[in-house]
Amino acid sequence: MRFFHQLLAIVLVTLLAVLGWDLSQRRITRGNKQTIIYAGMFGPGEPMQRLYSGPAPQLEPEHPFGPDASAHYAALVKAWPDLAAKIQADYQRIFQQSFEARGDSDSLVEQYRQLDRKYVEQLVQSLGQKDRANRLRLFALFADLHPQHDARLIKIFQTLHPAYRIGLFEDFKRRNPQYDIEERWDGRWVLSTNRPRFLTGTDVPDVMAGALRELCILYRENLALPLDQPIPDAEDPIWREKGILYGPSYKNANVILKDTFNPVAAETSKYTITDLDVTHNHHPYPAGTRITYLWPSLVHAMVVFYNKAHFAQIGRDPDAVPQTIDEFEGICRQLLAAGIEPIAQDGMTYIEWWWFELANRVLGYETLLSTCRGDSPRFAGSQGDPRYLEIAQRLRRWRDQNFWMKQFSASKWPGAQRDFGTGKCTFLLTGTWLPAEIAQTRSYDPKVFDLSCFVYPAYPGGPGNQRRLTASAQGHAITRQGKNHKGAVALLSYLSAYGAELEADELHYVSAQKGIAFPTEMKSLEPIFQQAGTGDIITDGISGDLPMCYKFVLLETFNRFFPLRSDNPSPAEFVEELERKAQSHYERYGKAR
Amino acid sequence: MIVRGKHAKIRQALIALAMLAPSLLLFGVFVGYPAVEAFRISLYDWTGFSPQADWVGLKHFRGMFGPTVWAMGVPFGLALLAALVIGGLFGRSRSAPPDPRLRRRLNPKWAWAPTLAVLSAWLVWWLYGTNDGDDFFRWCVRNNFRLMFVGGIFQFVFAFLFAAGLSMPKFRAAKFYRTMIFFPSFVSAVGVAILWQRVCDARYGLANGVIEGAANAVSHVISYVHPIHLAVAPIEWLGSDNMFNSIIAAGIWSGVGSQMILLVAAIQRIPPTYYEAARVDGANERHVFSHITIPMIREVILITLTLWVIGALKVFGLVQAMAIQLDEKTSVVSVRQYELAFSNRDNIYQMGYATAMAVVLLVLIVVFALGLRLLRSEDELEF
Numbered sequence: 001m002r003f004f005h006q007l008l009a010i011v012l013v014t015l016l017a018v019l020g021w022d023l024s025q026r027r028i029t030r031g032n033k034q035t036i037i038y039a040g041m042f043g044p045g046e047p048m049q050r051l052y053s054g055p056a057p058q059l060e061p062e063h064p065f066g067p068d069a070s071a072h073y074a075a076l077v078k079a080w081p082d083l084a085a086k087i088q089a090d091y092q093r094i095f096q097q098s099f100e101a102r103g104d105s106d107s108l109v110e111q112y113r114q115l116d117r118k119y120v121e122q123l124v125q126s127l128g129q130k131d132r133a134n135r136l137r138l139f140a141l142f143a144d145l146h147p148q149h150d151a152r153l154i155k156i157f158q159t160l161h162p163a164y165r166i167g168l169f170e171d172f173k174r175r176n177p178q179y180d181i182e183e184r185w186d187g188r189w190v191l192s193t194n195r196p197r198f199l200t201g202t203d204v205p206d207v208m209a210g211a212l213r214e215l216c217i218l219y220r221e222n223l224a225l226p227l228d229q230p231i232p233d234a235e236d237p238i239w240r241e242k243g244i245l246y247g248p249s250y251k252n253a254n255v256i257l258k259d260t261f262n263p264v265a266a267e268t269s270k271y272t273i274t275d276l277d278v279t280h281n282h283h284p285y286p287a288g289t290r291i292t293y294l295w296p297s298l299v300h301a302m303v304v305f306y307n308k309a310h311f312a313q314i315g316r317d318p319d320a321v322p323q324t325i326d327e328f329e330g331i332c333r334q335l336l337a338a339g340i341e342p343i344a345q346d347g348m349t350y351i352e353w354w355w356f357e358l359a360n361r362v363l364g365y366e367t368l369l370s371t372c373r374g375d376s377p378r379f380a381g382s383q384g385d386p387r388y389l390e391i392a393q394r395l396r397r398w399r400d401q402n403f404w405m406k407q408f409s410a411s412k413w414p415g416a417q418r419d420f421g422t423g424k425c426t427f428l429l430t431g432t433w434l435p436a437e438i439a440q441t442r443s444y445d446p447k448v449f450d451l452s453c454f455v456y457p458a459y460p461g462g463p464g465n466q467r468r469l470t471a472s473a474q475g476h477a478i479t480r481q482g483k484n485h486k487g488a489v490a491l492l493s494y495l496s497a498y499g500a501e502l503e504a505d506e507l508h509y510v511s512a513q514k515g516i517a518f519p520t521e522m523k524s525l526e527p528i529f530q531q532a533g534t535g536d537i538i539t540d541g542i543s544g545d546l547p548m549c550y551k552f553v554l555l556e557t558f559n560r561f562f563p564l565r566s567d568n569p570s571p572a573e574f575v576e577e578l579e580r581k582a583q584s585h586y587e588r589y590g591k592a593r
Numbered sequence: 594m595i596v597r598g599k600h601a602k603i604r605q606a607l608i609a610l611a612m613l614a615p616s617l618l619l620f621g622v623f624v625g626y627p628a629v630e631a632f633r634i635s636l637y638d639w640t641g642f643s644p645q646a647d648w649v650g651l652k653h654f655r656g657m658f659g660p661t662v663w664a665m666g667v668p669f670g671l672a673l674l675a676a677l678v679i680g681g682l683f684g685r686s687r688s689a690p691p692d693p694r695l696r697r698r699l700n701p702k703w704a705w706a707p708t709l710a711v712l713s714a715w716l717v718w719w720l721y722g723t724n725d726g727d728d729f730f731r732w733c734v735r736n737n738f739r740l741m742f743v744g745g746i747f748q749f750v751f752a753f754l755f756a757a758g759l760s761m762p763k764f765r766a767a768k769f770y771r772t773m774i775f776f777p778s779f780v781s782a783v784g785v786a787i788l789w790q791r792v793c794d795a796r797y798g799l800a801n802g803v804i805e806g807a808a809n810a811v812s813h814v815i816s817y818v819h820p821i822h823l824a825v826a827p828i829e830w831l832g833s834d835n836m837f838n839s840i841i842a843a844g845i846w847s848g849v850g851s852q853m854i855l856l857v858a859a860i861q862r863i864p865p866t867y868y869e870a871a872r873v874d875g876a877n878e879r880h881v882f883s884h885i886t887i888p889m890i891r892e893v894i895l896i897t898l899t900l901w902v903i904g905a906l907k908v909f910g911l912v913q914a915m916a917i918q919l920d921e922k923t924s925v926v927s928v929r930q931y932e933l934a935f936s937n938r939d940n941i942y943q944m945g946y947a948t949a950m951a952v953v954l955l956v957l958i959v960v961f962a963l964g965l966r967l968l969r970s971e972d973e974l975e976f
Contacts, residue, residue, distance in 0.1 A: 410829035
């Protein structure tokens with residue numbers, strides 16, 4: 001018995017010691033710094049995607065430093081002469097040419113000399129490998145700032161997104177020593193991962209990354225701070241009187257944060273308060289109020305990407321994009337005649353967008369929304385709009401004429417973008433995230449794959465603006481339960497000021513910030529973004545406005561209509577099924593969901 | 594423990610209770626309470642982000658089963674009650690003990706049979722005889738059953754054949770083959786899914802490659818006699834029609850090893866003297882197999898089947914990872930639950946409805962596990 005008591009005492013003391021050590025860690029490591037809890041997900045280049053896609057065949061990987069970065073090589077050699085032999089040998093092996101030192105500057109040499117030895121060794125090691133990650137730019141941006149964080153900084157040399165953001169965080173902490181950032185990379189399901197924290201109010205992140213649509217639950221349940229509305233209990237007078245986004249921007253105190261976003265980003269970051277939010281979630285704002293809850297960093301638009309090389313192959317001007325649906329169909333037929341599969345498509349991923357975009361052109365988004373909300377016109381029946389059937393018939397014709405690639409029904413994401421990026425198909429309807437996602441797998445031979453994009457073609461005679469874009473914003477929300485609102489705002493302001501260019505440049509994203517150049521592949525969208533008014537943009541479409549109808553009515557019916565199946569409904573049966581499913585949905589959930 | 598003296602029975606009961614208390618407490622906290630809580634949650638509309646939840650009663654169950662099934666609630670309840678009564682009255686033990694007091698007691702095993710029969714009839718009617726309620730959920734349950742029956746039969750047959758073959762005394766390199774067959778069981782569900790996606794890819798996959806290669810080889814051989822080229826259209830293994838079959842195949846591939854190991858262990862536990870005695874008595878291989886091997890490993894067979902049934906009804910990882918995008922032909926209950934409760938990209942967060950599905954799934958598992966218990970032998974073999 002005595003032994004048992006002794007054992008129990010040892011276990012208890014050990015547990016208490018571990019607990020005490022754990023609790024003290026935060027205090028010891030962070031000192032008096034205020035912690036900002038950042039909950040992010042992943043992005044392009046995540047390992048899963050590369051696992052599916054594999055490397056593009058027959059492509060010589062590019063080196064991130066490239067042979068032209070000789071100034072950096074020279075500086076590195078001068079700063080660390082004992083590593084010079086390895087650096088030069090690696091250079092020769094990779095670029096098949098002997099190393100010539102030129103263009104080094106004293107300041108660059110000094111920067112390299114200041115770095116930690118261990119860090120430099122790892123840098124030299126990574127320079128001796130071939131891969132396409134653009135590490136040089138990142139190095140130039142961050143390495144000189146943080147020699148003390150050698151191990152951490154190595155992460156920025158990995159190709160994985162959000163590695164670049166870790167570098168930005170380091171820089172933010174250097175510029176703002178009062179803050180520390182606790183990073184949590186919670187994967188794609190960042191909200192679900194953090195749900196217990198919201199429910200219990202424990203360790204709730206201050207900042208959450210995601211798209212407007214994905215973070216919607218935070219706005220609906222009043223868990224996020226409105227960014228452009230007064231916050232009565234805020235300490236900051238500007239926040240109290242006008243709202244967070246009326247504060248000064250990070251780089252220029254004369255410009256308010258709100259004015260740093262481009263018009264499309266500003267528009268697509270707003271959430272419209274619904275009746276349900278008011279009655280059920282007790283929102284303080286009246287239904288219909290549009291509130292900015294998302295701090296945008298990127299904007300994604302649904303566009304048709306195309307391979308200019310194929311246009312040249314069929315004797316068409318590579319820049320002569322189709323203006324109308326009929327012209328688009330004509331090009332598809334030409335491509336088929338030339339033995340090229342026109343549209344890259346996965347069986348059940350983004351295929352619905354062909355229907356949505358066509359419906360937006362033929363009917364106009366407002367009509368489509370009205371139908372989905374349960375008002376007139378209906379999909380079928382006595383109040384049915386025949387244009388729904390026309391859309392279904394046209395899309396079925398496309399499928400029957402093999403516009404979509406062979407075996408598309410069995411293709412799983414990212415099969416279509418893999419085939420598109422390697423020059424097997426000509427068109428791909430998807431979001432502007434595509435260039436970033438295929439950066440590792442696409443062909444860089446312009447004769448095989450020359451990427452560009454255009455807005456979904458017009459339907460002559462269709463209502464409204466036929467150049468309307470469906471767009472969605474990606475960014476961050478500031479949580480109401482978070483404990484460091486001030487730090488969260490400082491961090492997001494910094495990311496907007498310093499991260500936007502990097503994201504556009506390195507990751508080929510369309511930035512939410514004004515004045516950031518568009519990636520080359522999407523230059524054609526730049527004027528649309530600059531001139532867009534409220535009516536020119538559809539924010540998220542039905543998936544944003546009526547998520548449950550989107551999932552339970554539309555998607556489930558589309559999945560039976562589009563891919564080849566033994567029980568495919570005809571176009572007429574398809575619209576009838578849409579109507580039947582919609583009616584049963586309204587009975588169950590009501591019309592506004 | 595023998596307790597004597599005054600109030601011996603009460604004291605014995607108290608001691609038993611005290612000894613059972615830790616287990617009961619753990620069971621109550623980690624199994625009982627969550628199960629009751631799950632049922633409570635299924636009666637609410639709840640996103641799971643804030644404590645705010647709306648009481649909706651049985652709305653989720655009503656929506657799931659549809660008005661036809663709901664309207665049949667009373668007749669079905671009466672049938673279930675009748676089945677319980679019939680089971681109670683007639684489900685007596687075949688080997689009734691001589692004590693009349695004990696004879697009057699019901700044999701709980703067969704008392705369940707009529708109830709299970711009524712539940713099964715109802716299940717078949719709901720799955721195949723009705724068309725209202727949540728279509729997608731009904732399809733998911735059907736897919737679970739398909740995996741359970743089709744996959745179960747194939748997996749068990751393969752596992753049994755492998756086990757029987759590898760247990761033969763003269764089989765060479767048995768350990769090597771056993772390891773090779775067991776190896777896929779080490780691979781995670783996601784790994785299996787990715788591997789099989791690669792195999793089944795319609796454009797670049799191994800399966801179609803092999804078929805095409807075989808067709809070319811045959812064409813080549815025949816062309817010596819007559820010029821011919823056999824063209825085989827690529828099969829869409831991952832298309833909606835075939836996807837679930839591919840999932841079943843992947844499930845069998847990854848699960849057959851673990852079932853085989855259990856069966857091999859059971860077969861090898863049988864004392865060789867039994868076989869020797871049977872052969873001395875003139876039994877041939879078939880007799881030995883059917884009269885010695887099968888009865889002796891019956892308990893293990895039932896355990897493997899029970900594990901498979903539970904696994905097939907709860908399957909998640911393999912389907913989620915292999916199907917990527919799901920329609921009603923490829924989804925299963927757990928995946929649907931996950932989509933509704935956790936899939937933040939869809940912005941649905943139907944925690945209450947998803948939990949109602951979990952309650953139904955739990956009932957199904959209990960019913961099938963009870964059904965399998967009925968097949969267990971009353972007399973345990975000891976050897």
